[in-house]
Amino acid sequence: MEATLIKHIGHTAFRDIDTFVQGGGYRAVEKAFGMRPEEVTEAVKSSGLRGRGGAGFSAGMKWSFVPKESQLPKYLCCNADESEPGTFKDRQIVEYEPHLLVEGIIICCYAVGIHSAYIYIRGEFAYGAEVLENAIAQAYSRNYLGRDILGKGFDLDVTVHRGAGAYICGEETALLESLEGKRGQPRLKPPFPAVVGLFNGPTVINNVETLAAIPSIINNGADWYAAIGPERNRGTKLFSVSGHVVKPGVYEMPLGTNLLALINDCCGGIRPGRTLKAVIPGGASASVLRAEECNISLDFDSLAKAGSMLGSGGAIVMDDSTCMVKVAHTASRFFYEESCGKCTPCREGIGWVEKLFRRLESGGGRETDLALISDICDNVKGKTLCPFGEAFSAPLDTFVKKFREEFLEHVRQKRCPFGNPPPDPVH
Amino acid sequence: MPTLTIDGKEISVPKGTTVLEAAKTNGIHIPHYCYHPALAVVGNCRMCLVKIEGMPKLQTSCSTAVAENMKVFTKTDEVRKAQQGVMELLLINHPLDCPVCDQGGECDLQDFSYGYGAGKSRYEFEKQTFVERSLGPVIKLNMNRCIRCTRCVRFCQEVRGKAELDFFYRGQHSELATYDNQELTGALQGNLVDVCPVGALTSKDYRFKSRPWDNRDVKSVCPFCEKGCSTDITVKWRTGQLLRTKPRYNPDVNGHWMCDHGRFGYHAIFDGQRVQKSEATIGGAGLSVVPREKAYAAVYEASKRIRERDGGSVFFGLGSPHASNEDNFMLAKFMKDAFQCAHFGLNATEDSGEAEDYPGFKIPSFKAPNLQGARDAGITEQGVGYAGLRTAIGKGEVKALFVLAGNRFSDWRGDFELMKRVDLLVIFELLPSPLHPLATATIPAAAWTETDGTMTNMQGRIQRFWRGVDPAGDAIPQWQALVELGQRFGLQGYQQLKRAEDAFKLLAASTPGYAGLDYSKIGDRGVLRVVEEAALAR
Numbered sequence: 011m012e013a014t015l016i017k018h019i020g021h022t023a024f025r026d027i028d029t030f031v032q033g034g035g036y037r038a039v040e041k042a043f044g045m046r047p048e049e050v051t052e053a054v055k056s057s058g059l060r061g062r063g064g065a066g067f068s069a070g071m072k073w074s075f076v077p078k079e080s081q082l083p084k085y086l087c088c089n090a091d092e093s094e095p096g097t098f099k100d101r102q103i104v105e106y107e108p109h110l111l112v113e114g115i116i117i118c119c120y121a122v123g124i125h126s127a128y129i130y131i132r133g134e135f136a137y138g139a140e141v142l143e144n145a146i147a148q149a150y151s152r153n154y155l156g157r158d159i160l161g162k163g164f165d166l167d168v169t170v171h172r173g174a175g176a177y178i179c180g181e182e183t184a185l186l187e188s189l190e191g192k193r194g195q196p197r198l199k200p201p202f203p204a205v206v207g208l209f210n211g212p213t214v215i216n217n218v219e220t221l222a223a224i225p226s227i228i229n230n231g232a233d234w235y236a237a238i239g240p241e242r243n244r245g246t247k248l249f250s251v252s253g254h255v256v257k258p259g260v261y262e263m264p265l266g267t268n269l270l271a272l273i274n275d276c277c278g279g280i281r282p283g284r285t286l287k288a289v290i291p292g293g294a295s296a297s298v299l300r301a302e303e304c305n306i307s308l309d310f311d312s313l314a315k316a317g318s319m320l321g322s323g324g325a326i327v328m329d330d331s332t333c334m335v336k337v338a339h340t341a342s343r344f345f346y347e348e349s350c351g352k353c354t355p356c357r358e359g360i361g362w363v364e365k366l367f368r369r370l371e372s373g374g375g376r377e378t379d380l381a382l383i384s385d386i387c388d389n390v391k392g393k394t395l396c397p398f399g400e401a402f403s404a405p406l407d408t409f410v411k412k413f414r415e416e417f418l419e420h421v422r423q424k425r426c427p428f429g430n431p432p433p434d435p436v437h
Numbered sequence: 438m439p440t441l442t443i444d445g446k447e448i449s450v451p452k453g454t455t456v457l458e459a460a461k462t463n464g465i466h467i468p469h470y471c472y473h474p475a476l477a478v479v480g481n482c483r484m485c486l487v488k489i490e491g492m493p494k495l496q497t498s499c500s501t502a503v504a505e506n507m508k509v510f511t512k513t514d515e516v517r518k519a520q521q522g523v524m525e526l527l528l529i530n531h532p533l534d535c536p537v538c539d540q541g542g543e544c545d546l547q548d549f550s551y552g553y554g555a556g557k558s559r560y561e562f563e564k565q566t567f568v569e570r571s572l573g574p575v576i577k578l579n580m581n582r583c584i585r586c587t588r589c590v591r592f593c594q595e596v597r598g599k600a601e602l603d604f605f606y607r608g609q610h611s612e613l614a615t616y617d618n619q620e621l622t623g624a625l626q627g628n629l630v631d632v633c634p635v636g637a638l639t640s641k642d643y644r645f646k647s648r649p650w651d652n653r654d655v656k657s658v659c660p661f662c663e664k665g666c667s668t669d670i671t672v673k674w675r676t677g678q679l680l681r682t683k684p685r686y687n688p689d690v691n692g693h694w695m696c697d698h699g700r701f702g703y704h705a706i707f708d709g710q711r712v713q714k715s716e717a718t719i720g721g722a723g724l725s726v727v728p729r730e731k732a733y734a735a736v737y738e739a740s741k742r743i744r745e746r747d748g749g750s751v752f753f754g755l756g757s758p759h760a761s762n763e764d765n766f767m768l769a770k771f772m773k774d775a776f777q778c779a780h781f782g783l784n785a786t787e788d789s790g791e792a793e794d795y796p797g798f799k800i801p802s803f804k805a806p807n808l809q810g811a812r813d814a815g816i817t818e819q820g821v822g823y824a825g826l827r828t829a830i831g832k833g834e835v836k837a838l839f840v841l842a843g844n845r846f847s848d849w850r851g852d853f854e855l856m857k858r859v860d861l862l863v864i865f866e867l868l869p870s871p872l873h874p875l876a877t878a879t880i881p882a883a884a885w886t887e888t889d890g891t892m893t894n895m896q897g898r899i900q901r902f903w904r905g906v907d908p909a910g911d912a913i914p915q916w917q918a919l920v921e922l923g924q925r926f927g928l929q930g931y932q933q934l935k936r937a938e939d940a941f942k943l944l945a946a947s948t949p950g951y952a953g954l955d956y957s958k959i960g961d962r963g964v965l966r967v968v969e970e971a972a973l974a975r
Contacts, residue, residue, distance in 0.1 A: 176607065193603065198480040198500050351585060351604070351611035353481040358526035361609045365562045382559055389522030392494040393483055 013262045014226040015219060015248055019106045025141055027148040030109040036154055038225035042117045043162045050121035054224065057232035058244030063089055063180075063217030064292070064321045065397075066310040069224075073122050073214055075204035082211035084124045087189065088115060090131035090138070090218045091173050091180040094293035095344055097324030099248035100218035102260050104131065104138040107222060108145035112168065114221030116154060117228055119166050122214055127168045130185050133175045142170050177348035181396050182215040184350065195352040196396035219248055239265035243309035247320075251277050253327035254284060265309040265320075269299075272308065273327055284329035288413075292321025294341050295401030297408035298334075317408070333428035334416050338409035339367035343436060345402035353395040359386050360402055364436070367406075370417060372432035373425035380410050380417055441507035456498035456509055457485055467511055468520065468549040470527075470634050471586040472499035475693045475797070476595060482586050484527075484549065486519045487511050495519050517553070524554035530565040530609065532581045540636030542649030546584065565609055572602070573620035575627055575697060576638050580612055583637035589613070589629045596694065596797030597625045613637070624793055624800060627700040631683060631693070642701055643681040647673050655905030656685060656961060658892055659699035660759065660806040660885045664799075665894030666691035666699055667962065670886050672905045679707055679886055679906050687962050690898060696793070696800045703886070709868045712844075712881040713910025724876060729911065729918075732878040733925040739861040739877055740926075743837050744776060752778035753835040755826060756816035757842035758805035759785055761890035762899070763937050764865075764915035765807070766944040768841055769815030771919045774928045776837075780829070783811055784840065785847045786822035801895060805845070810893030813948055813966065823848035830858055837861035841915055842882065843870030865915045881912040888914040889937040891959065893966060900963035901956060916940045 018024040024033065042050050055070025076084060088111065092100040103111055115127050131139050146168050149155040157165050171189055178184045179194040186208050188194035207213020223245060227235045236244050243265040249272055252258045256278030263272060269289060273279060280286050286301040291308065297318040299306065306312055313320045328337065346364040351357040366383050369375045387403035394400070410417060419427050426432075440449045443460050450459040455478070460467050470482035478500050486495040490508035495516065498509070510516060528550065535541040550556075567580035585604065590613075593602045601621055604611040615621060621629075630640045654669040659682065667687035671680045682703055684695035716724040717735040727735075743751060754772040756765040772778040785805055792802035812818070818825065827850075829835045836859060840846070843864035849871045856862070856875050864870050865882045873879060885892075887908040893899045908914075913921075916937060923931035934940055938956045945951040950966035958964065 198478065198497075346608065349608035351606075351608040352479075352587075354483045354523050354526055354584070357585065357609055357611075358529055361565075362526070362529055362560060362562070386526075389519070389526065393486060393519055393522070395481055395483070 014246060015110070015222050015262050016102050016107060016260060019102050019260070021106065024106065025108055025145060027109060027145070027152055034229075035109050036113055038228040039113055039116050039154060040160065042120055042228050043160060043164070047121045047123060050117060050228070053232040054121070054227060057227045057235035058242065059220065059223055059227060059235065060243070060310060061217055062219035062223070062247065062323070064094070064295075064319070066320065069216060069220050072204065072216070073118065075202070076122050076212045076214060077205065078123070080212050082209070083126055084122060085208040085211050085213045086115060086119050086122070086124045086127040087182075087185060087208060087213060087215045088127065088129040088218060088221055089180060089182065089185060089215055090129050090135070091185060092135070092218070092322075093132055093177040093180050094295065094322045094324055095341070096250065096252050096290060096326040097293045097322040098250045098252075099260050099323060101135060101138060102248070103218050103222045104135065105141050108142050109149070110222045110225060111142070111218055112145055112149050112154070114224035115168060116159070116166060117224045118214060118216065118221060120164055124214065125165045125167065127166065128189055128208070129168065129170045130179070130189055131170060131172055132180075133173045136172070139170050139172050146170065176350070177344075178350040178396075178398060181398065183396070185215065186213065195350045196398075198395065240307065240309055242311060247308070247323050249308065250322075250324045251327060252324070254281050254329035254332070255279065255327050256281055263308070266307050269304045269306050269308050269325070272325065273304075277327070280327070280329050284331060286327070287330045287332055288328045288334065290324075290326040290328075290405070292319045293324040294326070294344060295319075295405055296321040297405045298337075298412060300412055331428070333371070333426055333430055334409055334413040335367065335371045335420050336426065336428070336430050336433075338406055339364070339371045339433055341409075342367045342402065342406055343433070345398075345406075346436065349398065353399075355390040356394045356399045356402075359390040359399075362386055363402070363406055368433050370420050371426055371430065373420060373423065375417070375421050377418060377421055379421075380414060383407065383410050439503050439505040439507070441503050441505070441509060443509040444511055450503055452503075454503050456487060456489070456496075456501045456503055456507075459503050460498065460509070460511065465511060467498050468545075468553050469499055470545060470584055471588060473588050473591075473632055473693075476588060476591040476632070479587060479591070482584065483523050484520065484553075486516060486523070488513050488516050520553040521555045524550055525558055525560075527584050528554070528558060529560040530581075531584070532564065532566075534582070538582065538636040539639040539644040540582075540633075544636060545634035546582075567612060570614070570618070571620075571641075572615060572638070573622070573626060575641060576621060576629055577641055577644065578613060579637055579639070582635050583613055584635055585611060585613075586634060588632040588634065589638060592625075592629060592632050593621075596628070596795060597623050598796035599623065602629075623795065624696045624698055625694060625795060625798060627697045628684070628694045640681065646680050647671075651675060652680060654683070655886075655903050657682070657886060657902040657905065658806065658900045659695060659702070660892070661699040661702040661804060663758075663801050663803040663806060663808055663895040664691065665806050665892055665898065665900055666695040667900065668695060668699070670703075670905045677906050679703060685961075689962055690894065690896070690900070692798075694798050696798070698800070698804075706867055706884055711909040711912070712866050712869055712879065713912065715878070715880050715911060716876070717878040718876075724874070724879070729880065729913070729921070730925075732880060733922050736861070736863055736878050736922060737925050740775070740837060743860055747836050749776035749778050750780070751834065751836035752776040753780045753782065753826065753829065753838050754778065754816070755823075755838060755840045756781060756783050756811045756814070757785055757840075757845060758783060758808035758811050759842040759845040760811065760865075760915055761807065761885070761888075761892055761902075761937075762810040762814045762944060763890050763940040764841055764919075765811040765816050766814035767916040767919040767940055768839060770943070771923050771928070772839065774923060775926045779817075780835070781816045782818050782822060782826045783808070783816055784823050784849075785842070785845050787848055803895070806894065807892040809895060809897055810891070810899070813893055813950065814944055815948070827852060827855060830855055833858065835859060839863045840870070840872065841865050842867070843872055843879075844868040846871055865918060867912070880915075880918045881908075881910055882918070883908040883912045883914045887912065888917075889956075890914070890916070891941060891956075894963075897950075897966045897968060898963045899951070899954065899959055899966055901959050901961075
């Protein structure tokens with residue numbers, strides 16, 4: 011199967027617009043401009059493309075929610091705030107296929123009637139932002155952006171905005187707040203961004219990978235795309251694989267690829283002499299899978315059915331040398347640092363859970379701590395303002411439930427059985 | 438009007454009403470912190486979660502609009518567990534220093550912990566701590582107690598119109614502060630103490646003065662400008678001491694707020710040297726302290742002499758927009774009854790020119806509460822205010838002057854020489870009036886907190902205030918002093934005027950726009966006086 015999203019990974023030549031156009035780039039823009047905007051939206055809808063940011067909502071549907079007529083300007087925000095632990099896929103598109111992203115942005119804006127697009131990129135991707143800036147400047151110089159694009163009467167401006175280093179700004183409404191120059195904290199929904207978004211205008215927010223998939227859908231047709239992957243889970247997906255595999259990296263595979271096949275065939279299997287223990291399949295906010303659960307199809311629905319999620323497609327593979335209490339504590343520490351503090355259960359709950367995991371990993375924990383962690387997670391789950399509450403309560407609770415014996419061993423031995431030192435203090 | 442049920446109770450409320458408001462107006466209490474009826478809804482405290490049939494997750498009732506046939510449950514096990522969970526989480530980093538916290542006894546965190554919490558905590562770790570900070574002249578911030586509901590932040594943004602207060606840092610570390618630790622500005626800072634549902638923002642003026650269970654609130658009206666905000670004055674039961682002023686919700690006047698000039702204005706009266714005794718000049722000597730009756734007698738004797746010499750036309754009543762309707766009315770009535778005098782004016786009519794417009798609250802520039810009421814009550818002005826009076830004195834047309842609220846004589850220009858041409862000067866005063874040394878008789882007057890009465894604000898809204906504290910020393914309401922003086926003059930019908938309302942009823946009977954009113958009809962929120970269109974045009 012030919013890669014469509016990261017065809018030129020590792021080749022910097024395609025950052026240049028001439029090379030990109032020679033390779034067939036920006037053809038999809040010309041093709042889309044020959045279609046009516048509704049037809050473009052319809053094509054994306056019928057392709058079955060689901061958002062690649064984690065929630066997996068139909069991209070075409072999202073576009074169609076934006077009201078046709080609006081007093082206020084409409085906006086596209088490309089979410090490049092890739093911060094989910096274990097996820098590094100958007101970065102490859104940004105750095106090696108910047109024009110593919112710009113192309114996707116132009117098509118989306120044309121379909122929805124947007125004349126102003128922002129790429130919100132995480133602050134740490136300074137290099138990626140520079141690559142994007144250069145690509146956008148080139149696109150302006152060839153009139154793929156700017157006034158009267160390709161003489162078709164369509165205007166579009168694209169601006170790159172670097173975030174200031176908060177995980178929460180990947181949440182779409184916090185992203186909007188941050189982009190407006192405010193404190194990056196989620197907004198209450200409804201109203202949804204499609205109706206009241208950036209600067210109160212109707213706003214489409216799509217992930218980098220989602221937008222990068224658009225040109226191939228337009229070029230090859232919705233049917234071509236809809237033929238990839240299982241029912242309701244169409245197209246290819248980037249999987250960022252990290253951890254104890256021989257060849258970690260980003261792999262583009264059809265949705266529905268078996269997790270074990272990804273690990274063994276693409277990544278060269280678990281490192282020698284070790285056996286698979288667990289996989290976090292979709293970034294740190296996806297619930298962990300035990301080794302025996304890993305014979306699973308990597309698609310939105312199968313993973314949801316297994317009590318986890320495809321999320322960002324960031325698979326963290328762990329072998330039998332891994333202490334799951336330490337993993338849980340590390341994850342909890344990340345969420346503790348990144349909770350924005352706006353709503354009570356998340357702000358207070360994660361601090362408490364982090365302390366309990368820390369105590370368990372340090373050997374000072376008690377058996378009752380496990381039930382307490384589960385109960386705190388239950389008091390957080392479904393009760394927070396934004397999905398962050400679920401993002402930590404579900405996976406952290408799962409660690410305790412699936413690896414209970416290992417937690418109890420820490421309690422019994424009053425130390426980490428894997429010999430890990432107590433965690434560093436948080437500031 | 439969608440109809441829904443809350444806990445089985447059928448309720449019809451206007452479209453767009455939130456579940457929380459629908460419950461509130463129908464006597465069902467849903468605990469909440471971040472919701473405030475006058476501020477934007479943010480839904481961040483998560484205390485108001487309720488079960489709505491058909492929705493998988495609990496919903497924040499503050500942000501959910503009612504819908505036809507919606508079924509809301511506020512007391513299911515699931516809701517109770519969520520409330521207990523939120524309460525426990527709110528308290529894990531809270532210092533639980535209620536015994537030394539100024540908010541203790543009037544704290545939503547205490548109340549909802551008692552009402553909806555589990556009564557115990559499972560948290561065993563060290564709590565997050567912050568250093569206590571000052572946020573300017575009015576507010577002390579104790580961040581340890583803050584529950585980050587952001588009411589104060591929204592107040593500054595929406596009502597005060599300057600985003601000078603916000604959270605810094607993230608998550609559990611987030612800390613309320615001003616940029617670069619600057620002081621808060623503007624005249625609405627005291628409201629931050631009121632909107633704070635916990636003890637994080639406390640008033641530097643009130644803190645540590647009392648505990649809520651030692652206090653009682655008395656309904657009042659702010660006397661420091663013509664807006665006439667509805668207030669509650671807090672009085673310490675045991676000592677009768679006036680402790681603070683708080684805005685009292687009145688949608689027709691001030692909403693939920695009041696300004697700092699009004700809130701802390703009482704200090705100007707109560708921290709000063711109140712006039713406690715009546716004084717009079719007896720037998721050509723200077724002023725000396727005398728019983729009230731002696732003062733009245735001195736006034737009576739002097740009046741008689743002047744009247745025999747010059748007739749009733751040289752008597753002049755100087756009313757005040759700082760005195761109540763009853764006070765002004767009785768001055769006008771007494772002057773007419775005793776001297777058939779029809780010469781009146783008002784002191785303190787100068788506009789300060791200091792209006793303050795905030796997006797959510799306007800502070801008018803005229804800094805007396807009752808200009809409209811004084812005019813309504815019969816102080817029909819001769820000339821313009823004090824300027825007119827000066828001219829009249831200069832011409833020798835005024836020989837006897839009765840002055841209400843002489844201490845608030847902001848028009849006074851130091852005209853001692855001119856004023857010496859007045860043979861009889863009677864002053865009612867709370868604090869020593871600038872005219873005090875020239876007076877024939879002075880009567881200590883009760884403050885607005887020390888008597889019942891009414892005032893009519895700039896809208897023409899008649900509002901009541903209630904006696905909350907005992908008058909200072911021998912101070913007496915000005916209307917009552919005028920009644921006693923009338924009795925000394927042997928005037929008809931003065932015996933029957935025993936209470937402020939008696940004077941008000943007489944006022945209502947003789948004043949267009951007040952007809953048929955009594956205190957019970959005015960109520961807590963006041964009523965607009967009825968004004969003929971011709972009068973409005975004027």
